[in-house]
Amino acid sequence: MVDSDVTSHMDPLGLTAALPTDAQSILGLAARSLFDVFANASEGMLLVDRSGRVVWINDHYRRYLPALGFEREADFVGKPVVEVVQNTLMNQVMETGKPILIDLLSNRAGTFLVSRFPLRDEAGAVIGALGVVLFDQPETNLQPLMAKFALMQRELDEARTALAAQRKVGGGLRQARHSFASFIGSSAVVADLKRQARRAAQSSSPVLLLGETGTGKELLAHAIHASSPRARGPLVSVNIAAVPETLLEAEFFGVAPGAYTGADKKGREGKFKLADGGTLFLDEIGDMPLGLQAKLLRALQESEIEPLGSNRLVPFDARIIAATSRDLVKLVREGLFREDLYYRLNVLPLRVPALRDRASDIPALVEFLSEDLALRSALPQPEFQAQALALLSAQHWRGNVRELRNVIEQLLLRCEAGMVDAQAVGAVLRESGLSHIAPAPLAGQVPEAHGVPQDPKQAPAPLGDLVRALELDAVQHALAFSQGNKQAAAKLLGISRAKLYQCLPKVS
The missing domain is CATH 3.40.50.300 (P-loop containing nucleotide triphosphate hydrolases)
Incomplete structure (x- = not known):
């Protein structure tokens, strides 16, 4: 259980007064339990009243007082929080009534990962705010997040x-x-x-x-x-x-x-x-x-x-x-x-x-380029289906990002439904005469070249067959890239493992 001085702050919140007896007891227990969890598991807590003055801090928070410039707790508690905690947003929480679930706070005591919650009475009016220090060394505890x-x-x-x-x-x-x-x-x-x-x-x-x-x-x-x-x-x-x-x-x-005849006199x-x-x-x-x-x-x-x-x-x-x-x-x-x-x-x-050496960046590039081109052309930004992105990610891209931009611009001007699918991508690639899949055949196999026949006397294959052929090439390339790991290949293509199996040729 929490200390008596902490418990005394639970009643004024008015969380249980207007509820049936069972609900009152459950919600009251939940409030006390959660408060107890925060008080013991966090790195510090403080409460401020409706005027923005600090009314309570727990034992964990007291260790920050010297770094904040206070020798005694009495010099800290009772003062406006904006005067004793640099860069705090507790007043903002009380003014808006909205919590700040995750934030980075930097002041004299260091850098902290914090949460802030408004406290309300039974009428819903904000009567104070609760601040919780989740981590006091986020650069150590949250290294990947902090690096990003x-x-x-x-x-x-x-x-x-x-x-x-x-x-x-x-x-x-x-x-x-x-x-x-x-x-x-x-x-x-x-x-x-x-x-x-x-x-x-x-x-x-x-x-x-x-x-x-x-x-x-x-x-x-x-x-x-x-x-x-x-x-x-x-x-x-x-x-x-x-x-x-x-x-x-x-x-x-x-x-x-x-310097010479016709040169500028200056x-x-x-x-x-x-x-x-x-x-x-x-x-x-x-x-x-x-x-x-x-x-x-x-x-x-x-x-x-x-x-x-x-x-x-x-x-x-x-x-x-x-x-x-x-x-x-x-x-x-x-x-x-x-x-x-x-x-x-x-x-x-x-x-x-080269772009083919960083194929995992292609979805982000497609998003950026399509947004940029849409803004320049005053057109709505299209959405690319997963299979369309898979086809784009599997291309050789001899012209790299410049070539990718050209393809996306063509797709943007042709797209009427706001959605780019694999058929649209395949059509643009074929009509542009661009290479399709990066040359990475499976061990012991030589992939066939798929596309529109160049001989005008030869009838083209049905569009559905061409799309299936492109899907097969994309899957084969992903399998070669992942050294036969089907789960990794499916993740690279942005499809399920079941869909990957559907794209593979049937073996009788």
Whole structure:
């Protein structure tokens, strides 16, 4: 049983007065039992009255008093709770009459996981509130939850910082449009990539982003800049593959006044100078002409450039992030990329995974992309059936996230019923001429290629057969990925084990 001073607080709540005798006794017993459980199992409890003053604390709560700045209980009890407990929300509970079941409270005594409940009289009026400290070291007791909370909070802070920087900057200065929260995915490989990228963001060394086209290298470059000490500086991007070779030198280093016929009399600053104090993102660095690589290397080593048509050296201070979808090591061996420049850039290499290597992130990407595209197109966001997501998750995705976005946009424009099923996904994939299932056959088996025949003289198979063939390919791929574990394969596809068996070919 609880102490007598605690029990005395149960009667004023008016929980039993208006009920039949049996109900009164049961509810009264339940109230006392639950109060007893909280009082003994929790890390602390306190009661406040209708005016917001602390009227009682239990023995467990008394141990926090020194950390809160009170030597005696008498100095704590009787004071307004907002004056003695920093960041409390007890007054909010009494004002709204609504409980706060789970919350994190941080103050001088530490960080706590707490619950808060309003207390009512027989007329339903709020007469006080009960606060319960569930854990006093949530970072230890709730490590997985706290780690996820910390990650979400950090990504939110990064997004807010990037947004604030965009709002403050004027005059056309270029800023990062994305943060790490924009890189959608929670798979192990993405979590490790974000961890490495955050560490890289705090350095001033060059970063080299490696990965296939469409994996999100530019987005990651924006995120690195946004979370770096240079976040308030400009982010200048150059797609080397998109600039004619004859203009690259002027694009990089700028042009001196009157450098050549037709040149601007005032001259023009290059990307290096525009990125001064910020970050210069060199996309598709593997496509840089060999003749310009020596000048780029010198600029990186000396932190100074020489504008075209000038004999004056101009210092600059820009952090370099380079990206490529090509195999730089192979280009070095073939003599198409300078080995010394490769070593200068390959200081902090980050490999951005292909979409097929993080298939578990596809449902989250589908949700994000479909919502984004629906907002842009002023259309309702469609819902994807489990089998439709299974088909999307089983694709090879040669174009990665960019290709996935294209498919979802097609589905969004075709979807009229607000629901995307496997047939709709299969139709878009076939008509787009995209590869279907990632090549991962079962041991000893070679999967057949399913799809619409390319020969116009050959009649296509019925749509139902094509969908069943796609389902079979998806199941076979999931079984290969899970090494024959049917339960794991069903979980990957988002279907039941019974449904998985239905999709497998019947053996006579």
